[in-house]
Every structure is written in C-alpha cells, then in structure tokens.
Amino acid sequence: MAYEARSRHLRSILPNIATPTFVLRGAESIVTSAEGTADLSNGLPNREVQEIKGGSHVLLLEHPEEVAAAVRDFIRRHIVSSA
Secondary structure, three states: HHHHHHHHHHHHHHHHOOOEEEEEEEEEOOOOOHHHHHHHOOOOOEEEEEOOOOOOHHHHHOOOHHHHHHHHHHHHHOHHOOO
C-alpha cells in the first residue's frame, strides 16, 4: 500500500520535470519491461527512451561501450548544445 501511494505521488510530479531525461533499458530485461518503462516515462514531458538490444537489467556490465556512447550522445545533444 505504501508503495502504491508513493508511486502515485511520483507519477503526479513527473509532468513538472522539464529537464531532458534519458531512460535507458535493456531490451531483454525481465526486471523492467518495455511496458513498465513506457508507463513511467510517459509522464516525463522531455524524455528520451532508448533500448539496447540484447541487454538485460545490468546494461553497464553487459554493454559498457554502448551505454557510454548513448549517454555521451544524449549529453552532447541536450546539455552541451544548450551551454
């Protein structure tokens, strides 16, 4: 019950987050489903969601180069370009 209340509260404030937000998930993750990721991230107005094919919930261990490249690209497009 406490989890549900906290979850509802968090979802209610997501539309107020204007900062570009990067959501990265492994396409093969059994912990975070594509539907669950979409359900939560759809509340963020300035989101970018990316999946890494073949990745599970431990992307940093399985695909460190792809994760680093994706994060660098996001920063380059959203942070560096606005500086």
